[in-house]
Amino acid sequence: xxxxxxxxxxxxxxxxxxxxxxxxxxxIEDRLESLICRVGEKSTSSLESNLEGLAGVLxxxxxxxxxxxxxxxxxxxxxxxxxxxxxxxxxxxxxxxNYNFGGEFVEAMIRQLKETLKNNLYNEAVYLVRxxxxxxxxxxxxxxxxxxxxxxFVSVTQEEDVxxxxxxxxxxxxxxxxxxxxxxxxxxxxxxxxxxxxxxxxYLKRRVKTHVPMLQVWTAEKPHxxxxxxxxxxxxxxxxKKDRWQERHILRPYIAFDSVxxxxxxxxxxxxxxxxxMPDAQxxxxxxxxxxxxxxxxxxxxxxPGSHSVERFVxxxxxxxxxxxxxxxxxxxxxxxxxxxxxxxxxxxxHIVEVIFGELFQLPSPPHIDVMYTTLxxxxxxxxxxxxxxxxxxxxxxxxxxxDTMNSSCVDRLINWFSHHLSNFQFxxxxxxxxxxxxxxxxxxxxxxxxxxxxxxxxxxxxxxxVDIVPPTFSALIPAEPIFSYKYEDESASSLPGYPASVTxxxxxxxxxxxxxxLTILKEVxxxxxxxxxxxxxxxxxxxxxxxxxxxxxxxxxxxxHSFSALGKFHEILKALTESDxxxxxxxxxxxxxxxxxxxxxxxLVDKMIRTQxxxxxxxxxxxxxQDMAHEFTRLFIWEILHSTIRKMDxxxxxIQQELEEAKDKLEKQQHKRxxxxxDDEDMDKNSEDEEGQLEEQIExxxxxxxxxxxxxxxxxxxxxxxxxxxxxxxxxxxxxxxVDITTPWYKNCVGRLQQVxxxxxxxxxxxxxxxxxxxxxxELDPHILAVYQQFCALQL
Amino acid sequence: MSxxxxxxxxxxxxxxxQYRDQHFKGNRYDQEKLLKQSNTLYVxxxxxxxxxxxxxxxxxxxxxxxxxxxxxxxxxxxxxGFCFVEYYTRTGAENAMRFINGTRLDDRIIRTDWDAGFxxxxxxGRGKSGGQVRDxxxxxxxxxxxxxxKLASQHRPTEAQNTF
Numbered sequence: 001x002x003x004x005x006x007x008x009x010x011x012x013x014x015x016x017x018x019x020x021x022x023x024x025x026x027x028i029e030d031r032l033e034s035l036i037c038r039v040g041e042k043s044t045s046s047l048e049s050n051l052e053g054l055a056g057v058l059x060x061x062x063x064x065x066x067x068x069x070x071x072x073x074x075x076x077x078x079x080x081x082x083x084x085x086x087x088x089x090x091x092x093x094x095x096x097x098n099y100n101f102g103g104e105f106v107e108a109m110i111r112q113l114k115e116t117l118k119n120n121l122y123n124e125a126v127y128l129v130r131x132x133x134x135x136x137x138x139x140x141x142x143x144x145x146x147x148x149x150x151x152x153f154v155s156v157t158q159e160e161d162v163x164x165x166x167x168x169x170x171x172x173x174x175x176x177x178x179x180x181x182x183x184x185x186x187x188x189x190x191x192x193x194x195x196x197x198x199x200x201x202x203y204l205k206r207r208v209k210t211h212v213p214m215l216q217v218w219t220a221e222k223p224h225x226x227x228x229x230x231x232x233x234x235x236x237x238x239x240x241k242k243d244r245w246q247e248r249h250i251l252r253p254y255i256a257f258d259s260v261x262x263x264x265x266x267x268x269x270x271x272x273x274x275x276x277x278m279p280d281a282q283x284x285x286x287x288x289x290x291x292x293x294x295x296x297x298x299x300x301x302x303x304x305p306g307s308h309s310v311e312r313f314v315x316x317x318x319x320x321x322x323x324x325x326x327x328x329x330x331x332x333x334x335x336x337x338x339x340x341x342x343x344x345x346x347x348x349x350x351h352i353v354e355v356i357f358g359e360l361f362q363l364p365s366p367p368h369i370d371v372m373y374t375t376l377x378x379x380x381x382x383x384x385x386x387x388x389x390x391x392x393x394x395x396x397x398x399x400x401x402x403x404d405t406m407n408s409s410c411v412d413r414l415i416n417w418f419s420h421h422l423s424n425f426q427f428x429x430x431x432x433x434x435x436x437x438x439x440x441x442x443x444x445x446x447x448x449x450x451x452x453x454x455x456x457x458x459x460x461x462x463x464x465x466x467v468d469i470v471p472p473t474f475s476a477l478i479p480a481e482p483i484f485s486y487k488y489e490d491e492s493a494s495s496l497p498g499y500p501a502s503v504t505x506x507x508x509x510x511x512x513x514x515x516x517x518x519l520t521i522l523k524e525v526x527x528x529x530x531x532x533x534x535x536x537x538x539x540x541x542x543x544x545x546x547x548x549x550x551x552x553x554x555x556x557x558x559x560x561x562h563s564f565s566a567l568g569k570f571h572e573i574l575k576a577l578t579e580s581d582x583x584x585x586x587x588x589x590x591x592x593x594x595x596x597x598x599x600x601x602x603x604x605l606v607d608k609m610i611r612t613q614x615x616x617x618x619x620x621x622x623x624x625x626x627q628d629m630a631h632e633f634t635r636l637f638i639w640e641i642l643h644s645t646i647r648k649m650d651x652x653x654x655x656i657q658q659e660l661e662e663a664k665d666k667l668e669k670q671q672h673k674r675x676x677x678x679x680d681d682e683d684m685d686k687n688s689e690d691e692e693g694q695l696e697e698q699i700e701x702x703x704x705x706x707x708x709x710x711x712x713x714x715x716x717x718x719x720x721x722x723x724x725x726x727x728x729x730x731x732x733x734x735x736x737x738x739x740v741d742i743t744t745p746w747y748k749n750c751v752g753r754l755q756q757v758x759x760x761x762x763x764x765x766x767x768x769x770x771x772x773x774x775x776x777x778x779x780e781l782d783p784h785i786l787a788v789y790q791q792f793c794a795l796q797l
Numbered sequence: 798m799s800x801x802x803x804x805x806x807x808x809x810x811x812x813x814x815q816y817r818d819q820h821f822k823g824n825r826y827d828q829e830k831l832l833k834q835s836n837t838l839y840v841x842x843x844x845x846x847x848x849x850x851x852x853x854x855x856x857x858x859x860x861x862x863x864x865x866x867x868x869x870x871x872x873x874x875x876x877x878g879f880c881f882v883e884y885y886t887r888t889g890a891e892n893a894m895r896f897i898n899g900t901r902l903d904d905r906i907i908r909t910d911w912d913a914g915f916x917x918x919x920x921x922g923r924g925k926s927g928g929q930v931r932d933x934x935x936x937x938x939x940x941x942x943x944x945x946x947k948l949a950s951q952h953r954p955t956e957a958q959n960t961f
Contacts, residue, residue, distance in 0.1 A: 033802055037802060037805055072802065075802050075805075076802070079802065079805055080805070325805070328807070328808045328810065328811070328895055329807055329808065329809060329810060329895075330810075330895070330896070332807070369859065369892055369896070370858070371858040371859055371892065371896045371897065372892075372895070372896050374858075374896070375895075375896040375897075375900060378900065416858075420855075420858065423901060423902075424900055424901045426904060456854075459850065459851070459854040460851060460854055460855060460902070461851070461903065462848075462851075482850075559848070559849045559850070560849050560850065560853060560865070561849060561865065561866075561867075600850060600853075600854065601850075604853065607861075
């Protein structure tokens with residue numbers, strides 16, 4: 001995507017030309033950047049001649065701009081891995097022309113590698129090592145020294161007492177370079193390479209793989225096994241080795257320059273010791289390879305490479321890299337994906353769709369925000385209107401067919417994606433193809449999915465639209481009309497104990513009565529929980545809450561803004577009514593009661609009430625798990641509210657922690673300043689001391705606030721997990737005593753939801769593992785439930 | 798070592814547009830500064846029938862929405878096809894510019910743009926007839942935006958008389 005710079009568009013004719021001719025250094029540097037970044041893109045000339053030309057230009061600029069060129073090349077090695085071989089060829093040509101430059105580049109890359117590892121940028125480090133290994137193919141680096149580096153990497157598998165994810169990474173790096181450089185390394189050092197591979201094989205056999213079930217999108221092995229990523233890569237490399245390292249997919253521009261490159265002198269990589277394990281290191285989490293297509297799925301045209309072919313690995317890697325580079329700009333991203341080199345030999349649309357869904361469904365979470373994938377797919381459909389929509393429809397159909405074994409988080413994302421996608425295409429879909437779901441129990445995954453999709457689709461449109469777009473046979477799955485359910489609607493409700501008060505309160509609100517007046521009216525509301533003669537002070541009166549809130553929300557039912565305004569206006573009264581935990585729970589019950597047909601409204605009201613501290617997070621959690629909500633337990637909106645609540649708690653803790661850090665920084669600066677200026681002025685010193693004293697007090701207060709917030713957060717998770725354990729244990733016991741199979745749709749859903757809590761908030765939950773293990777996930781727990789916890793722990797090995 | 802390559806980090810969907818609010822109290826520089834830090838988006842080309850619920854649903858996909866203000870006809874006080882969406886974070890607004898701008902809501906391609914921040918009064922259309930300026934002058938028939946543009950609909954009755 002061309003970025004036209006302001007100076008270009010303000011083309012003042014002669015002046016602009018003059019500016020370019022005098023060529024300021026900054027402009028040259030920008031030009032160099034642009035030239036290097038753009039090489040390999042669509043051009044009238046061949047790639048080879050462009051590389052040749054660019055090598056000439058850069059060689060000429062080396063005397064004046066060597067450091068800049070080094071930095072740019074190191075950056076593209078790290079940031080444009082999808083163009084790896086283009087840039088290794090370029091470096092190869094430069095090295096052939098200027099041996100010293102080649103040496104300096106290799107040194108710069110090693111420095112960059114050390115830094116990326118130090119900064120926990122493991123994914124980028126993989127690209128750097130891959131770049132170095134491809135430089136062997138370009139005669140820049142001597143093969144034996146590359147093998148030596150690999151040997152050092154693999155020796156990490158011998159380390160003791162290190163997390164498995166650490167040695168995983170070093171093995172992954174070595175294996176993932178072999179598609180590019182395996183052939184060359186085997187030709188030069190086959191004995192050493194065999195030893196290396198056999199060490200890796202031994203390691204892979206020893207590895208613990210408890211984490212795998214938690215990361216699989218589908219629990220079924222058919223039609224495509226969801227393989228652990230290292231197992232899959234190992235199988236791919238084994239196959240490549242069997243094929244004598246013949247690899248035909250990777251674009252290798254350096255082959256055309258072989259005569260020039262083989263004249264070049266090679267450099268040896270300096271011995272590279274992998275940095276030792278640091279306790280704060282964050283190695284990449286293990287993954288599972290997502291596959292949904294195979295060679296049977298692309299009906300015409302080129303055949304899809306097999307799941308254990310190295311081509312599959314390379315294609316997927318490159319497509320992931322393209323998305324990583326261009327995700328912010330959907331038009332560029334789509335264009336780059338569709339112009340993948342070698343696209344005529346592969347069913348590219350299928351690969352693209354598979355990679356995109358692979359990212360969208362990735363566990364614990366997608367690499368980028370969910371909505372990006374929706375918009376990217378729409379963009380792709382625009383660019384390939386004759387072919388991509390069909391592949392997408394085929395994919396959707398397949399995903400629907402396999403809902404029974406799909407992970408809950410992934411089903412949620414599929415619901416959100418599909419409804420949003422449809423809303424961009426007038427909700428056109430062949431619903432009749434899915435009429436099989438109409439004859440099933442509505443709690444089964446397929447009808448549930450359709451129901452949730454229709455509900456989300458309604459939120460993006462309106463009720464009648466949904467009625468119009470589905471066949472009449474689907475009426476059982478259509479969502480309810482999202483209207484308010486007012487208990488005290490009319491005279492037919494006059495026998496209800498709260499009815500008279502509701503009328504009075506309603507009129508009072510309409511006549512803009514003050515809060516005191518309204519509270520006075522509410523005092524008269526009888527308390528169904530209190531005995532007539534019981535004078536033991538104020539016990540909680542649920543009817544008060546009911547009357548006030550039902551009436552208020554009824555008057556404000558017109559829109560979200562009206563309801564928010566109402567909550568704001570009567571905040572004082574609401575706070576008074578919800579002082580106790582019972583009060584908080586009851587207010588949530590009333591909100592559900594009146595808006596049960598409009599889950600979207602429930603969610604935004606609960607959000608507002610947490611933010612304005614009418615209810616707290618634990619109250620929301622207790623409400624969602626309460627008996628009253630049991631019949632809604634498997635609906636998507638329940639979990640959206642729960643996760644939103646956990647996120648709000650998280651943001652709250654982070655906010656206070658940040659305030660604390662800022663105060664501490666301020667104090668440090670202040671103390672530093674005082675030390676520097678001390679003795680200059682007695683008055684200034686005293687002011688300084690006072691300020692410091694105030695800051696110290698503030699820090700103490702903030703410290704307490706942080707501790708209190710963290711305690712609230714820990715409590716929230718305890719409540720949630722405790723409730724899960726209670727519900728699941730009840731179910732398991734009931735099934736056991738009744739000799740019934742435990743795996744009901746409800747059970748599968750509940751276990752999936754428990755996993756989802758762990759996965760979506762793993763970073764925060766890490767802090768409280770000790771407490772969770774001591775109090776809740778003990779050895780006495782039913783093994784079915786404990787297994788979920790153990791799988792979660794295995795992610796951090 | 799960590800070189801930021803300008804050519805690579807293009808994020809053009811997030812750039813500010815050429816539009817500047819003529820009623821803004823302050824100079825161009827102030828306005829641009831606010832636009833570049835803003836968490837608020839202007840949303841245009843909405844149907845008159847699009848509700849706050851729908852706006853909330855779609856814009857929540859890019860981040861937590863703090864507030865939505867539906868644009869109103871100054872005279873009729875009914876929705877006139879635009880709104881403001883304010884996020885709690887800048888990131889939410891940026892992702893909306895990247896991924897929701899230019900996609901459909903209520904079957905219409907909606908357009909988002911940075912806004913310097915909601916101020917009372919800005920929720921009203923600035924067209925002479927009370928709606929948005931664009932609806933004063935447009936020539937086409939758009940059933941979701943009151944039919945013909947105001948100027949065009951003034952000419953219409955005369956034409957009908959002529960055909961008779």
